Amino acid sequence: MCNVIKEGSVYQFADDTCLITAHRDIKVAERHMQQNFDLICKWAHDVGLVINSNKTKLIHIRSSHNTADYSIKVITHEHDCFHNKHQNCSCKALEIVQQHKYLGLIIDERFNWGPHIQHVCHKLRAIQSKLAILKYKVPYKILRLIYLSMADSIIGYGLSSYGKTYKTYLDYIYKLQISILKIIVPKKVKLECKKNNDYNDLFNYCKILSIFDKTKLHTLIEENQNKSKLNKKKRPDGLRNILYQKSFNLPKVNNVYGQRTWMYYLPNVLNELPLEMQNIFVTTDKFSSKIKNHFIDSYKRTT
Incomplete structure (x- = not known):
């Protein structure tokens, strides 16, 4: 054909x-x-x-x-x-x-990901209602496995494409993630997060990525073959290394579409990572688990 x-x-x-x-x-x-x-x-x-x-x-x-x-x-x-x-x-x-x-x-027809976000949210709400019933019958570990097999897989499908849409759209999925995690975690964990007014600890406790960090990780995995095309910044000799460095140049873009292309999005994501994580991505192929752990550790509440 x-x-x-x-x-x-x-x-x-x-x-x-x-x-x-x-x-x-x-x-x-x-x-x-x-x-x-x-x-x-x-x-x-x-x-x-x-x-x-x-x-x-x-x-x-x-x-x-x-x-x-x-x-x-x-x-x-x-x-x-x-x-x-x-x-x-x-x-x-x-x-x-x-x-x-x-x-x-x-x-x-406008390449707006709003309808797809609504489609994903509709599926997540159906899963949420089922987990709300199951939480009285099965332990936390089983509930977490159900979340990973059903909700997490739905969120992750095509995420490197639709995940680059507006943050306000992704917020709908993020809020549903928190609502579902509040159902599956033990009550004392939920109360502790409520007391601290910080539900990011839910992601750290469950070892699950939020929609925002999951988008970054999926993009890094799919665009791994393009890492040789990245344009690194030239730094003068003797410059002291710091934990976070913007090591990669960002191409000039004129609109939001340009910011969603891999040529801009990939170096922008890498610049947000610590220098150690940047080097792991550039030098090794088995980087996904280490970068995922970095994102999960970042959810820990700072006191």
């Missing part, structure tokens, strides 16, 4: 296929999309497959600053329509959607 495409890109996973075309002129992008989709429909017919137009969705991803009202249209031409050269065509157009779930992630 990928070999028949002339304009654009095709991304496939199992039986899910995503066709993307991009252009500054929406009419040109629409024309390329129609041409590519026609080629896919012809290819599918030749190999004995049928494109299900009801399950195929069309989404127009664009900037939130783009307020132009243009309705795109892509048609699923049938085999007979191709033979008749589209004469008296009554083929069905693809449904245009504002957001769509693709490989477990809610993709929004």
Whole structure:
């Protein structure tokens, strides 16, 4: 299928296929999309497959600053329509959607991760209600394992992508994390955190990362292959080392999108780590457990 495409890109996973075309002129992008989709429909017919137009969705991803009202249209031409050269065509157009779930992630037409955050929070609330019942029947260790197998895996899926969104969005997940941990920890731990008015101790007690540090760790793991491309700062000889150093240069960016690319986000995360952790990431491949422990230790309440 990928070999028949002339304009654009095709991304496939199992039986899910995503066709993307991009252009500054929406009419040109629409024309390329129609041409590519026609080629896919012809290819599918030749190999004995049928494109299900009801399950195929069309989404127009664009900037939130783009307020132009243009309705795109892509048609699923049938085999007979191709033979008749589209004469008296009554083929069905693809449904245009504002957001769509693709490989477990809610993709929004503005590339806003708000809908996906709501999707994750909905799942976490369901888990929270179940744990609220189980806490009277099973011990803390079992509750923690249930959290790791259900809630933590849901939060971690695709986190290196949606985790770079606005902090106000991630706060919803962070508050749900605290609510769930308050359920599974022993009562005396919960009361101690309430007394100190610092629920970060819950993460330290459970040895679990918050949504913010989990995003950083996932990014470090996924972008490990790009560490050789980092631009280190040059320091004069004899400069005394301190615990925290901003060792990596940040590229100049003009907007929030630039801050979410790995070229900016990766060195920015590393600059927040102690020099020892920076060296571990740069020099070794088995760094994830040590950096995770560093994040967990940082939750300890300072007195």
